[in-house]
Amino acid sequence: MRILDLDLDSFLHGVAHFRASDDDRLGPEEAEPWSIDAAMEFLRQRCGLDGKRPGVAVEHHGEVFRRWRSAIRHGFLPVPFHVTHVDAHADLGLGDAGYVSLVTELLHREVEERAGDEEDPAGLGGGNLLAFAIACRWISELDYVHNDEGG
Numbered sequence: 001m002r003i004l005d006l007d008l009d010s011f012l013h014g015v016a017h018f019r020a021s022d023d024d025r026l027g028p029e030e031a032e033p034w035s036i037d038a039a040m041e042f043l044r045q046r047c048g049l050d051g052k053r054p055g056v057a058v059e060h061h062g063e064v065f066r067r068w069r070s071a072i073r074h075g076f077l078p079v080p081f082h083v084t085h086v087d088a089h090a091d092l093g094l095g096d097a098g099y100v101s102l103v104t105e106l107l108h109r110e111v112e113e114r115a116g117d118e119e120d121p122a123g124l125g126g127g128n129l130l131a132f133a134i135a136c137r138w139i140s141e142l143d144y145v146h147n148d149e150g151g
Contacts, residue, residue, distance in 0.1 A: 001078055004047060007061050007087035010147055011039045046145075047086070061091065062126035065133060069115050072138065080140035085130060090144055093128035102128075102135055111137050 012031040034042075043049045056067050071077035085091065093099050101123030106114055114121065114136045124132050133139050 001081040003077075003081055003083050004049075004053075004055075005064065005083050005085045005087070006043075006047075007085075007089070007091075009088040010086050010145075011042070012088065047084075060126055061087075062120075062124065062129055065120065065124060065129045068133060068138060072115075079138045081138065082141040082143075083130070083133075083139050084143045084145060086145045088146055089127060090146075091127055091130045093131040096123075096125060096127050098123035098125055098128040098131070102131060106132070106135055 009031075011034045013034070033039075058064060058067065068077060072079055093102070101121065106121050106123075114132075115138075121132055130139070130142065134142070
């Protein structure tokens with residue numbers, strides 16, 4: 001199965017790095033959004049989206065981990081799956097301390113215990129959710145797509 005993981009910050013001119021999770025979102029004067037036409041063309045031409053598809057929308061990218069965990073547990077999402085990650089950030093953990101719990105704690109657990117139950121694994125956040133999903137062995141392949149101003 002292939003998942004298209006879209007983060008809307010990929011459709012901005014300019015990229016914000018090293019912002020705290022509780023910082024306000026950037027305004028249009030700090031990061032100008034693409035035009036609707038340019039974004040729709042990218043989605044149609046580059047992502048092959050020409051109609052409705054099943055999926056979910058979340059406000060914060062870190063919530064994706066919880067959605068995937070729930071879908072896996074309810075049998076809706078078979079593992080491993082292929083992710084095409086369209087984002088201005090790789091979400092593999094650069095710049096945060098989540099890797100400490102990932103390599104000192106999480107990777108020492110049995111695979112079936114890594115995703116946690118209702119609580120997220122220690123250190124999980126929006127900027128490293130893909131590293132944690134890979135550690136849970138959910139992802140078989142990862143394609144990272146970023147605009148020329150991101151990555």
